[in-house]
Amino acid sequence: MRRVTRLATVAIASTALALSATACGKTSDSGSDSKEASAAIAYDIGGRGDQSFNDAAYAGLAKAEKDLDIKGNDQEPNEGESDADKVQRLTGLARAGNNPVIGVGFAYAPAIKKVAPKFPKTTFGIIDDTSVTGKNIANMVFNEEQGSYLAGVAAAKATKTNKVGFIGGVEVPLIKKFEAGFAQGVKDTNPKVQVRTQYLTQPPNFDGFSKPDLGKAAAQGQLDKGADVIYHAAGLAGSGSIEAAATDGKWAIGVDSDQYNQEGLAKYKAKILTSVTKDVSDAVYNLIKSVKDGKPQSGEVRYGLDKDGVGLSDSNPEYQKMTDLIAAVEKAKADIIAGKIKVKTAP
Known part of the structure; x- marks a missing residue:
């Protein structure tokens, strides 16, 4: 049986992750004009430190920083936030030049539906949701x-x-x-x-x-x-x-x-x-790498038992x-x- 210890072995970067976000201005896409390759994740309920879902997403971002020489940005959710708050967060991350911008969890579906069309050159990823689709949206889902x-x-x-x-x-x-x-x-x-x-x-x-x-x-x-x-x-x-x-x-x-x-x-x-x-870590990493390689993922990207996308640990x-x-x-x-x-x- 494959032992799953990926999250434990990813070295967490000690550098503070900076976030440049604005709530106003033009809605045109600036993702492809960034001088420094950068990627961003917006956490689900519980945020980083949940010892589970969000931490797995961060591990993928940290691995991408190390292996792909990109700058990583992450942002915590607010307690009791609305879809409008998520729209503002994703808009700010996209305007700042991050590509891809990843919503960690199905709760980001309404926000990505609104924001993604405004930034057609930016890839948006969403984990655990297939309800929102588009040419620049990657739906990372698991069995x-x-x-x-x-x-x-x-x-x-x-x-x-x-x-x-x-x-x-x-x-x-x-x-x-x-x-x-x-x-x-x-x-x-x-x-x-x-x-x-x-x-x-x-x-x-x-x-x-x-x-x-x-x-x-x-x-x-x-x-x-x-x-x-x-x-x-x-x-x-x-x-x-x-x-x-x-x-x-x-x-x-x-x-x-x-x-x-x-x-x-x-x-x-x-x-x-x-x-x-759930190999959320690799899902995040793979999406970032696809953008870095100039072949961004889009549509449904499914991770099942046959490819170790899901499994059972034996540590x-x-x-x-x-x-x-x-x-x-x-x-x-x-x-x-x-x-x-x-x-x-x-x-």
């Missing part, structure tokens, strides 16, 4: 349900109580893909295992991606009802579920990045069984000792890639 299926297999093999939990940050279609794959993987492996599902918030409240106390409380509730493996797809809020499971001596399954190797979760790493990984030494679990996961992976297993994208 999250496939990685989650493998997590379900692992959970079904690791549980001793035949009760496992899934915690979704916000009940939106994207997170339901995680739930669907996980539940299917569990049931296909052992129909006797119960899957308890809980979402932290409902849209338009997106606190379920940013507040660890919500994840902690939800996980504790599942633990109190007998769950001994808990998988989260909740961004920064999911760190709370990992804390709760680890403190209770139960297994946690991380998401997006190999959370076993995340510095901010080091205290709980012994109980992070595995993580469902925890305790995981590596579970030979039956590993064999089951490897077989499921091969069957998914061969088309023998069709993973659902909705519960």
Whole structure:
């Protein structure tokens, strides 16, 4: 099995990342006129430091800075911001000459729809969304349900109580893909295992991606009802579920990045069984490189299990000792890639 440690091995640049953004002026494209190649990412809810989704995006930007000799810019979201705020942010980044400009997360779709046509020479990337399209838009998407299926297999093999939990940050279609794959993987492996599902918030409240106390409380509730493996797809809020499971001596399954190797979760790493990984880092890097090479990506760019775009990490030494679990996961992976297993994208 391929061990996913990319995020942990990317050297994070120590230089402060500068952002030049303006809220007024001409809307003509200046991306191709920049004297210094630069790229920008605008973070999703939770921002940098979430030990998950946003940090993976930053790792791709940092790698591009190092390998491609480009200047990287990044910008944090504001709490409770509107689509208008995102439009202003992306407009400022494009006017400053950044190319590409990447919105980290589906929440940027409305803003990119408005901004991209005004800067036709700038490539705009959006992660986890295909609803907004254009000649200068790259839609970087993943088969999250496939990685989650493998997590379900692992959970079904690791549980001793035949009760496992899934915690979704916000009940939106994207997170339901995680739930669907996980539940299917569990049931296909052992129909006797119960899957308890809980979402932290409902849209338009997106606190379920940013507040660890919500994840902690939800996980504790599942633990109190007998769950001994808990998988989260909740961004920064999911760190709370990992804390709760680890403190209770139960297994946690991380998401997006190999959370076993995340510095901010080091205290709980012994109980992070595995993580469902999304190669957001490479997706960001590949888009930046395509622009630098003069052949910018556009349209749907999909990352699935067949190309290690999603997967399951095996960094925890305790995981590596579970030979039956590993064999089951490897077989499921091969069957998914061969088309023998069709993973659902909705519960």
